[in-house]
Amino acid sequence: MSDYIQRLKDIVTDFDIDNAQAVAKEAIESGVDPVAAAAALTDAIRQVGDAFGKGDLFLPDLVCASEVLKKAFPVINEAIEKSGRKQASLGKVVIGTVFGDIHSIGKGMVATLLYAAGFKVIDLGINVKGDDFLKAVKEENADVLAMSALLTTTAMEQKKVIQGLKDAGLRDRVKVIVGGSPINQEFADSIGADAYGATAPEGVKVIKRLLGIE
Amino acid sequence: MRKGFIRKLEPFRILSNAQVEYIHSSTLEVLEKTGIKLESDRALKLLKENGCRVDFEIKVVKFPPFLVEEAIRSAPSSFSVKARIPEDDLHISPSTLYFMPAAGAKLHDERTGKLSIATLEQNNQGVRLCDALETVDFQASYCPFFELKDVKPVMLLAESQASIARNTTRVSRGAQATDSFIWEARIANAVGKQLIGTIEGAAPLCFPEDAINAAFEYMDNGFPIWATGGSVMGGSSPVTVAGASISNNAETLAAITLIQCYRRGHPVIANDFVIPMDMESGNLFFGAIGSGFHQMAFNQIYRDLYRIPTSNAMAAFPNSKLIDYQNAFEKTHLAMSAALSGASMIAFLGSVSQELAWSPLQAVIDNDSANIIGRYIEGFEINSDTAAIELISEVGPSPGSYLGKKHTRENWKKEYYVPKVFDRLSYQDWERTGKVSVIDKAKQRAEEILAEHNVKPLSDDEERQVRKILDDARAYYMKKGLL
Secondary structure (H helix, E strand, O other): OHHHHHHHHHHHHOOOHHHHHHHHHHHHHOOOOHHHHHHHHHHHHHHHHHHHHHOOOOHHHHHHHHHHHHHHHHHHHHHHHHHOOOOOOOOEEEEEEEOOOOOOHHHHHHHHHHHHHOOEEEEOOOOEOHHHHHHHHHHHOOOEEEEEOOOHHHHHHHHHHHHHHHHOOOHHHOEEEEEOOOOOHHHHHHOOOOEEOOOHHHHHHHHHHHOOOO | OOOOEEOOOOOOOOOOHHHHHHHHHHHHHHHHHHOEEEOOHHHHHHHHHOOOEEEOOOOEEEOOHHHHHHHHHHOOOOEEEOOOOHHHOEEEOOOEEEEEEOOEOEEEOOOOOOEEOEOHHHHHHHHHHHHHOOOEOEEOOOOOEOOEOOOOHHHHHHHHHHHHHHHOOOEEEOOOHHHHHHHHHHHHHHOOOOEEEEEEOOOOOEEOHHHHHHHHHHHHOOOOEEEEOOOEEOOOEOOOHHHHHHHHHHHHHHHHHHHHHHOOOOOEEEEEOOEEEOOOOOOEOOOOHHHHHHHHHHHHHHHHHHOOOEEEOHHHOOOOOOOOHHHHHHHHHHHHHHHHOOOOEEEEEOEEOOOOEEOHHHHHHHHHHHHHHHHHHHOOOOOHHHHOHHHHHHHOOOOOOOOOOHHHHHHHHHHOOOOOOOOOOOHHHHHHOOOOOHHHHHHHHHHHHHHHOOOOOOOHHHHHHHHHHHHHHHHHHHHOOOO
């Protein structure tokens, strides 16, 4: 049994995308507790995330490790649902790159690191319309909305979405964090965001701080 | 064996075959009709025996073309040089590129640009720093510093070679002034390595006695020879690239012919160090386009026609007095054109302020540049794996991404060179982390290297021998009234 726990950790730290799904399936079929299996995967990706933060691993490692999770998690989540239990999460984050902007790398890094840290992440992708952000925040009952913009011209979209949250009466229910290379603290303050993260690892720290998680 | 950089890229040729032939035949004409002054009776006799016309009065030798062409044929196109440790042996060939540091008289202060005379200990540190830099394959002579506070000028070259023997395991070059070659060769033998010996001309069309004596001594020790003319365009050679190519080539081929007459098949590396004169000041005009053209033509002729490996030393020195954009540009465009046109060795790392200074920080920065220049000649692989056609199809149009693919993870480190000290932070990170510049980072890395990098020490016996050689040198110069 503990062999499977170790193997689940190994597929993440070995970036073994090809075998991820098969190993997860085998683990569940041979009776591994799905909650323990999920914990093994998140432990391993946290390890990868920490190594990335220290500069020992690089972006392709981080994203490949998260690809492993994308393959392995559906199998494990299905087993958790069947068992009627719930998976522990630090909170729910809706994330996306704003309308008019198709830059995905920075946003993807934040999503992966949040995932690694133990958040539930709803990644809406790139070029996300304001209404879609609002809809996701409402439907998912998100704790945090994280918006990325890489262009000075699209950064103002973040302001529009925050105004939309206010108009829909959702602003007090959700913390808003913004990021992207043209963004700085002054800009974040001026558009009424709760916080700003200069880098992906800092974004995760800021979100934890906003939610009172140490 | 040091790997250096392995050439896959076809060298860039700037001359047509007819132009190569024109420079070669014109060189033969200069050697035959004008001749070269060799200030050594021993050399004059040797060349006379080999069929040259020699005027012993004015010491001028006129070389028959057949002898020069025979010498070109007899010089090997590749050869090995033994270092203190086998990992540092060199294999000099047209398909290998090695870098070396430049030498500077004094120590450069990165904040003020001020120069001060270095101590022997600072010289030891400079050599040890170079030993830690992966692109330094070879240590130049009297390098890094050629003035030392605690060393008398006549002992400089011997002390410098001893400092190199103690602080790096690399092959180094021997110098030629004031009989230094006697002590330098003995030091190399004592520590079990070869030098690359030298014969450096005094243009126009002349080799001084010291240079010739040095070549004989180094050849007697079985050391390959670095043959170089070294003229100033507009001063000691014609100002035109074509004219300077012919006069400098006559000097270099005269040296190669002398070497081959003394020892047939003896390994030679032909060095190019030809710099235009700055017509405002009479100084050397470092970083000039004329040097670039000269070395590219030189490399092409020696590679394609003579099959003799070349070294280029023009990228060694910038006019800039600072670690700045001008410094980088003046050196890099010449190192780049040297590499692209087929040089086997390039003098490059650490110089600031013409030939006046050397900076450990600049050497650390230049190490990044040398890595990138070297990668150019290695080219890139094209095969079914690197072409990634199936992957391109799998990822498809946007929003597909290659970042989470095994192919990216497995290949990026092979394909990239990530500079160690160039700043690559985002603007925000740069601002947040104290606006650290490439110079700050180089300083930090130089300090780390000096704190951590150890060089295999000489054995007690080797150290005893080196001390004895230096004592002998002091006694020799004292007897001559030079110390």
